[in-house]
Amino acid sequence: MPKIVVVGSINMDLVVLTPRYPGLGETLTGERFANFAGGKGANQAVAAARLGADVTLIGCVGNDAFGRELSARLLAEKVDTTWIDIADDVATGVAVITVAGHDNAIVVVPGANHRLRPEHVAAAERVIRDADVVLSQLEVPMDTVLAAARMARKYDKPFILNPAPAQPLDTELLDCLTLITPNEFELARSLGREQADLAELLTRLPGRVIMTRGVDGASYCDAAGQLRHQPSFKVDAVDSTGAGDTFNAALATFWHLGIGEAARRACAASALSVTRLGAQGGMPTLAELDQFLASRS
Template sequence: MTRVLVIGSINMDLVVSAGKLPRLGETLMGEGFATYPGGKGANQAVAAARLGAQVALLGCVGNDAFGAELRQHLQREGVDTACLHSVEAATGIAVITVAGGDNAILVVPGANHLLQPAHLDAAEQAFIDADVILTQLEIPLETVQHAAMLAARHDKPLLLNPAPAIPLPEALLAQIALLTPNEHEFLTMLAQPDADWRALLVEQPGKLVMTHGRHGAYYAMMRGKLLHQPGFAVEAVDSTGAGDTFNGALATFLPLGLPLAVRRAGAAGALSVTRHGAQGGMPTLAELDAFLERQP
């Protein structure tokens, strides 16, 4: 059982469905409303836990109803919340309007932006106990940098899912064991938006896995040789959370070696799009194993 420490965001997603997206200044009648647990940190923690990892989540929620509900939800999913701090700020939210195949999203980070390096120092034992550490960029960059420093101190591999995409300092890039961007995030984090991603990827063997939607994932194990894990054919219903499922799975299966971990992560991500909801579609280990048994 892989011990995964996830450091990241926890949100409540507020989802409104409508016949069309409102224009500026326009008021429309919505068709439905629902709340769903979200945030990249929480999503990836749940994905890893469902796939059999022993997961601890380090982050911040508010002292409010959403914070209490999200904490209880994570505990029901088997995620250790001992390092989940309640702070004097509103729990992070994402307001999502969905109309047909389009959506508009407004994120208010709230408590997520109060996760500080001091919180990580107080949880240093969690770094010592972990086999793999996983983080993203919905928390302050200085906190991510501190996580990289603590991971290096304890010789633990740190996976960074660089989303939302921003240019990253070279010193941070050098400390990351594995980066997991999509194509846009890959070129943005390197501040080379017009570069050939294939050429860049093969110069970083074993350090980068680039997801490419239904086309699967690309990575290199030796310099100059690009490897491709093809996507899995499924009937897609909702792609929300597929990337987070991939990352949670990759962290879970990383001890099996990168090629097998990428294959299993790709399959988990594919399964996640066959059901609605970011966390609602995340597969269990039994579901993943059964799916892979049916693959050529």
């Protein structure tokens, strides 16, 4: 079992389905309400655990009902929550999602996620030292992400960054990265080259970029500078929420197999994840992934 440390966000997603969006000042009766465990850090931790990894999550929740519920759900998924801090003076992060037809509108309140500090990473130095891969995203403060990247480099551990939400990355963080996993927009924004073409972007960090392309799979540049493409797997999609998080978790879990095989398994896991509802609800187990790949060979 690869040991993976995830440094990232933990949210409760509050989802309301409505026939249309309410107007300003209007009270509208909704059709359905549900809440789901979310946050890119928690999503990726759960996905990696289901794929067979030994996962530790470094994050922060509030001292409230959502924080307790989310921590319990992570434990139920066999994610080590030892290093999840509890903030007494701020609420657990939430995403309030209104779904009308095929569109949605989202308001994210980061809450306790923005209280995750470099000192929390420093306190967990032992688990990073013993990890096989460190995985992070950008829903927690940038200095915390950089602290995790520095710690991974100190112990010569692979550091994988999912650069979402997109923002420019400084040179030191780019230098610390083993792999960056953006979509095309995120890649251009991360590198500060929004006018560059795809081939130029992919070859700027040879062997260290794999770009997700939705139904077109993923593209990457190998260590020799050769552009490669991993096709997607055709499935009947139900809900694409969490597909990117599943992709990143699978890359980290199978990183020891090399970028090509890790990308193949990540695309397959991501495809499986869209066949069921919910970000974490659709994430496959290792047995499901193996069966799926065997059926496509």
